[in-house]
Amino acid sequence: MKYVLFLCTLVGGEELSPEEIAEDPRFTAYIDEVRSRDIVKGGARLRPHTDATTVRVQGHEVLLSDGPFVESTEYVAGIDIVEVADLDEAIALASRHPAALGGGSVEVRPVWE
Amino acid sequence: MPDVEPDVEEAVAVAFREEWGQVVATLIRVTGDWDLAEECAQDAFAQALDRWRRDGVPRRPGAWLTTTARNRALDVLRREAVGAAKLREVAVLARDEPSYEPEDASGDDSGVQDLQDDRLRLIFTCCHPALPIEARVALTLRTLAGLTTPEIARAFLVPEATMAQRLVRAKRKIRNAGIPYRVPPAHLLPERTTGVLGVVYLLFNEGYAATAGVDLVRTNLCAEAIRLARVLARLMPDEPEVLGLLALLLLHDARRHTRVDAAGDLVTLENQDRTAWDRAEADEGTALLETALRRGRPGPYQIQAAIAACHMTAPTADDTDWADIAALYGELARFVPSAVVRLNRAVAVGVAEGTDAGLALIAELEDEGDLAGYHLLPATCADLLRRGGRMDEAAEAYRRALELVENDAERRFLEKRLAECRFA
Numbered sequence: 361m362k363y364v365l366f367l368c369t370l371v372g373g374e375e376l377s378p379e380e381i382a383e384d385p386r387f388t389a390y391i392d393e394v395r396s397r398d399i400v401k402g403g404a405r406l407r408p409h410t411d412a413t414t415v416r417v418q419g420h421e422v423l424l425s426d427g428p429f430v431e432s433t434e435y436v437a438g439i440d441i442v443e444v445a446d447l448d449e450a451i452a453l454a455s456r457h458p459a460a461l462g463g464g465s466v467e468v469r470p471v472w473e
Numbered sequence: 474m475p476d477v478e479p480d481v482e483e484a485v486a487v488a489f490r491e492e493w494g495q496v497v498a499t500l501i502r503v504t505g506d507w508d509l510a511e512e513c514a515q516d517a518f519a520q521a522l523d524r525w526r527r528d529g530v531p532r533r534p535g536a537w538l539t540t541t542a543r544n545r546a547l548d549v550l551r552r553e554a555v556g557a558a559k560l561r562e563v564a565v566l567a568r569d570e571p572s573y574e575p576e577d578a579s580g581d582d583s584g585v586q587d588l589q590d591d592r593l594r595l596i597f598t599c600c601h602p603a604l605p606i607e608a609r610v611a612l613t614l615r616t617l618a619g620l621t622t623p624e625i626a627r628a629f630l631v632p633e634a635t636m637a638q639r640l641v642r643a644k645r646k647i648r649n650a651g652i653p654y655r656v657p658p659a660h661l662l663p664e665r666t667t668g669v670l671g672v673v674y675l676l677f678n679e680g681y682a683a684t685a686g687v688d689l690v691r692t693n694l695c696a697e698a699i700r701l702a703r704v705l706a707r708l709m710p711d712e713p714e715v716l717g718l719l720a721l722l723l724l725h726d727a728r729r730h731t732r733v734d735a736a737g738d739l740v741t742l743e744n745q746d747r748t749a750w751d752r753a754e755a756d757e758g759t760a761l762l763e764t765a766l767r768r769g770r771p772g773p774y775q776i777q778a779a780i781a782a783c784h785m786t787a788p789t790a791d792d793t794d795w796a797d798i799a800a801l802y803g804e805l806a807r808f809v810p811s812a813v814v815r816l817n818r819a820v821a822v823g824v825a826e827g828t829d830a831g832l833a834l835i836a837e838l839e840d841e842g843d844l845a846g847y848h849l850l851p852a853t854c855a856d857l858l859r860r861g862g863r864m865d866e867a868a869e870a871y872r873r874a875l876e877l878v879e880n881d882a883e884r885r886f887l888e889k890r891l892a893e894c895r896f897a
Contacts, residue, residue, distance in 0.1 A: 361651040446653040447603055448661065470650050 362401065362443050362471035363438040363450040367459035373408070374462065375437075378405045386458040394442070394453070402441040411436035434464060441471070484530045485521050492535040493619035495520075495541050495703070498595035501616075501654060503563055504546050511616065512551070517542035528875050545586045592617070595655045595702075595710050600669040601652050608643035609672050610679075615640055617704075618697050651653045655789065666709070670774065677722050681729065695726055706761075710786055716765035717775030723758030724781035725749040736855050739886045743790035755785045774806040776801055795825035812843040828861030848877035852887060859894060868894035 369375075381387045396398045401406045416423040428435055437459065444450050447468070454466035496517060500510035517538045531537040547563060556854045578754065599612040611629070614620045619627070626636035631779055657665045680694030702719040709715045715792060731745040762778045780801045787793040802818030824833015836884045855870035871891040 363651075446651045448603075448653055448657070449602070450651070468650075472649075 361446060362441060362473065364469050364471060365440040365457065366436050367438040367457060369409060369459055369464040369468065371433055371435060371439040374399050375408050381405065390456060390458055397445055399442050400436040400440055401443050403439050405438045406436060481526045481530065483613065484525060485518060487535040488538060489518055489619060490520065492538055493537055494595065495592055496538050496618050498591035499539050500542050502591050502594060503543060509549060510547055513542040513545040517543050590656065594654050594705065596669055597656055597665055598652060598654050600672045602668055603650060604643050604646060608639050610676055611636060611639050613672055613892065614697065618701065628694055661835060666712060670714060673698050674718060681725060695729060698722060699726060704827060712768050713765040713768040714772040714774050715780050716761050717772060720758040720762040720765060721774050721778035721781060723754050724778055724785055727755040727785065737882065739882050742784055750811040773805060774804045779815050795821050797823050812838055816849060816882040820857065822851055824860065828857050831857045846877060848874045864894045
């Protein structure tokens with residue numbers, strides 16, 4: 361089954377760039393594992409929530425606002441699309457993700473297909 | 474032969490209690506469809522009433538019911554014109570299971586292990602931690618214990634539509650989120666087993682908290698929980714905590730009827746009528762606990778059962794071995810680092826070693842503040858002071874507890890105690 365892992369980190373927490381992530385041993389161990397098992401089918405590291413722009417449409421008017429669509433103590437810092445056998449495997453993967461270990465959380469959502 | 478009929482009805486009722494979970498569990502594995510599995514199981518029991526009257530009760534009612542339910546599932550799937558591949562799959566799975574043949578009189582038990590595994594699969598899936606706890610409880614009662622949705626709704630004091638929705642959502646999540654239908658692999662098993670035991674214990678406590686005179690369905694939860702714990706103990710005989718849970722439930726249940734008096738007021742352990750305790754049930758619990766403890770792997774359920782056994786085996790309240798109980802609570806606190814467990818330990822220490830020793834432990838808890846606003850904190854102080862004959866201080870503590878208590882039965886109990894302090 362395919363799942364998307366929403367990797368959430370705490371507002372005001374660490375904001376590692378993709379380059380920093382590539383050299384951080386916490387991440388490299390995890391990345392090596394998922395690569396060797398060929399389970400990550402896509403994903404992205406996102407810039408911080410402060411760089412977000414939210415778009416709404418009311419009638420013919422396009423309304424823009426600065427920041428994420430909902431203020432929260434956590435924000436989505438990245439997503440991984442993974443393909444594994446079942447929810448237990450997806451949970452195991454999420455629980456080893458450095459984002460979850462660093463005080464954040466990982467939302468595991470099945471892909472609708 | 475009209476005199477045969479009650480026997481058949483009784484046989485179907487017994488089969489329902491014994492086999493419902495098994496039939497549903499196997500049908501879910503074979504069809505992968507929870508609703509279809511329940512429907513076909515129901516249908517098989519309805520047919521049993523008819524057919525067993527005519528043909529007699531089969532030698533293996535469970536096998537007969539499973540085969541009948543499986544054939545029904547094949548019919549439904551055929552009518553719904555599901556893909557030929559799926560049909561073949563169901564048919565093949567069914568054929569591979571020799572013990573399902575109702576005519577099979579060979580006594581071959583090779584399929585029994587599979588059937589037991591099905592029931593375990595179902596238990597672990599119903600109690601999967603990705604489901605909300607209320608859904609785990611409801612699903613376990615529906616699919617494993619065979620309670621109807623209205624019965625479960627009544628037991629948990631929620632509208633029927635709410636409970637129906639809860640069950641629908643849970644089944645949908647199992648399907649959509651890819652919760653596997655299986656007994657978890659070894660590395661997940663200890664944690665998931667703890668989760669399953671937690672659901673059964675919660676079920677029991679729901680029934681236990683219901684006082685006498687209220688809806689029977691609620692108090693029946695105790696019996697359902699014990700039945701499920703028995704199934705677990707049969708399926709996982711090497712797990713001492715599983716035996717410990719069953720022992721604990723039996724020991725609590727043995728004195729369930731003496732906990733509340735005719736007026737609906739709580740009766741404390743010391744004042745309960747010990748001659749009214751169910752000795753057979755208590756003895757079974759004690760024996761199970763001994764078997765569990767011999768494995769040398771203690772855990773929170775075994776320790777709680779040991780505490781319950783200390784109370785149950787004391788001929789009078791005064792004979793209670795409080796030093797032993799204090800030690801057991803100390804042990805329990807190592808597994809369950811909870812302030813409530815330490816509060817219980819304080820009571821035992823207070824009775825065993827003297828009021829001040831107990832009060833000192835309570836003072837520690839007060840300082841930590843985890844139990845701030847919890848009525849049992851001052852109520853426990855009050856109880857120790859009362860036992861130590863310090864009535865003025867006890868009355869003061871009872872008053873503080875009364876400011877915090879919410880439950881009516883407990884309020885009446887504290888008021889009674891406060892009055893006793895005044896007139897002492």
